[in-house]
Amino acid sequence: MNAVELFVGAGGLGMAVSQAGFRPQLVVDWDRWACDTIRENRKAGLAPFTSWPLVEGDVRQIEFSNIRETIDLVTGGPPCQPFSMGGLHRAYLDERDMFPQAIRAVRELRPRAFVFENVKGLTRASFANYLEYIRLQLRHPELGAKSKETWHDHLIRLEDHETKGRYRGLHYNIVMRVLNAANYGVPQKRERVLIVGFRADTGIEWHFPNHTHSQDALLWSQWRTEEYWDRHKVAKRQRPKDAKGQARARKLAEQPQESPWLTVRDAISDLPDPELQPLLAKAYHDHRFQPGARSYEGHTGSPLDEPAKTLKAGVHGVPGGENMLRRADGSVRYFTVRESARLQTFPDEMLFHGSWSETMRQLGNAVPTKLAHVVVNKVHDSLRGNA
Template sequence: MRAVELFAGAGGLALGASLAGFEPLAVLEWDRWACDTLRENQKRGYPLVSGWPIHEGDVRDYDWKALPTDIELVSGGPPCQPFSMGGKHGAYNDRRDMFPASVDIVRRLRPKAFIFENVKGLTRSAFHNYFEYIRLQLEFPESPIRKSEDWHGHYVRLQAEHSSGKQHGKALTYRLQTNLVNAADYGVPQRRERVFIVGFRYDLETTWSMPEQTHSHSALLHDQWVTGDYWERNKVAKKHRPVSPLSATANQTLTRQLSLIEEPLKPWKTVREALSDMPHPEKRVKHSFINHTHQPGAKAYPGHTGSPLDLPAKTLKAGGHGVPGGENMMVNDDGSYRYFTIRESARLQTFPDGYRFHGAWGEVMRQLGNAVPVELARQVMSSVAIQLVETQLRKHGFKTTADVAKAIAQMNRPAAVLKRA
């Protein structure tokens, strides 16, 4: 299935798309360091990126006429700084706001689906009107802003179109779903809340929904403080185990709650579990892990305390002037602190171990802080891919098992081939 990746960064969302069966016609990123990471992995023959057509530059300057329309997917993570909790909160007035450019590309390429990811801050009450404006632009991409309008005027006009329902199914319109998810709920060893805006073209008549979560905090608490299996499984000595955050009453309540669930969710994955097979970077032990070098200088102070070992990590961030909150640090069993190595941070973002990052530690941490966890991306992308396949099967009348297998094999061919099958 054909795809275009915008604002690719170090490739987290694009890797998830490749794992889900999408083949990019273009992978765009303006940052030289991130592009160097993508190119370096291509030179090293890393399979998932080997065929990516990488374009370093602004998405607004790309020749979109060179690509076909009616492709399967447009995806990307527009720069989050205009909406980030730690940013300047400029939204529409921030020159880094790339949602208008994203809408323009959707209008040009008319994809069957799109996926845009951004920070939780986009859903704040202060951005409510602008967030709804973004959604309406993506719902009605063929109703662009007029020269005589500011964004407020455009917003009002789009609201009227949405209320009337006249455009649906006639012009280029999309069914949208917006989901705020925590990556830890999908098996990522990091508490990372992100917004996904997913749209399917209205004529496809889809019934997509966000994949259900697979992991939970409650299951981790049960594993740690009710059964104690977590500590035994990870061989944590009693002297290194933290004090239980649950009272005896809470333990009993949690046990009763989980016993009512026929198939309990899996426990959240923790920092300790994610890094268990990696040698301590300060010890001079021969190993084969790339980008796994100790970075000295980690210090803790109020408000800058690092990630505990026995929970998912705090959200890795890409601070322009240092990372607030100590999100790039970990707390050792003895209470000391150290920085995550590049490889450890990549593990927390579920990048494959064979994927190399280009640049100095601070630069790479910025790339990783901006990235979408690969595993979360894979699950979302896979659910979209399945929906697109099912839509094609319904469209072309495939019903038997043999027909389904044949249709899936044909999915990367033009629709005309499918019709002849």
């Protein structure tokens, strides 16, 4: 089955698409640094980058009619700055809003399915009407805006069309949900909205995968069986004080069936501390100490024995101090690129191009590969069963 990946960035979602068994016919991003990351890994022979037909450029200039193969899946994470809590919150007024291009790709390529990802901020009440506008455009992609028609007038026309109940031409059945990556085995509390659609003529019934991991299971392993501390060889005197966590664990009537949330310690404990063990850290690619971390109200870093806070990109992430590890003694330091890649479940073999701040921007914008894999795998299985 064939796929097109838009706004690929560092490749978190794109890797999951390839690993699920789709063959990419086009991979697009405008960002030079992200494209250099992909090219560097392709040069190093790292799959699946070696097979990607990468185009560096503005998706608005892409002619999808040049693709001769039938496309089964379109995926991507349209730039999220218009909806991010750290951005200007301009949505449809923001020229960086690329959802119109995602919708154009669906209209012109007519894929059997699509998967689009964005920040949780897209679901805020202030964007409710625009989110519905996005949903209805994806549901009825051929019903495009007329010349000089405002988005609000177009929304009204789409609502009228939706309420008819009978549709001719291209239309999609859509499900949308906010997923927490920690609930799927990612060592990071990263909430993202996933929009999944299937072309109506496929007749596919689909729902999001069930959670596989939980906070309660982590608390059980920490404060009931203490298996977590034993596995990491953490003595009782070195364990953090977590009165709330212990109280919640005591209230659990039985052991949760899910796997425990993965923590920062789970993700990086085998790596030497780049600040305290700089010589040992040199043996690991992209694992260098970055000075300047400081803690202040609202930016206190990620505790070692919980999933990391959401890695961020831009001024509210890297220089702002949120992409930090908070050690048990309260001291903080920035996560290295390698540690951040692990928190995003990128493979250790993957290389990143650019300065520390530029690379952290790529990582802060990425979809955790493991979360993407869970969703895309299920889409692939549904399409294969429908073929």
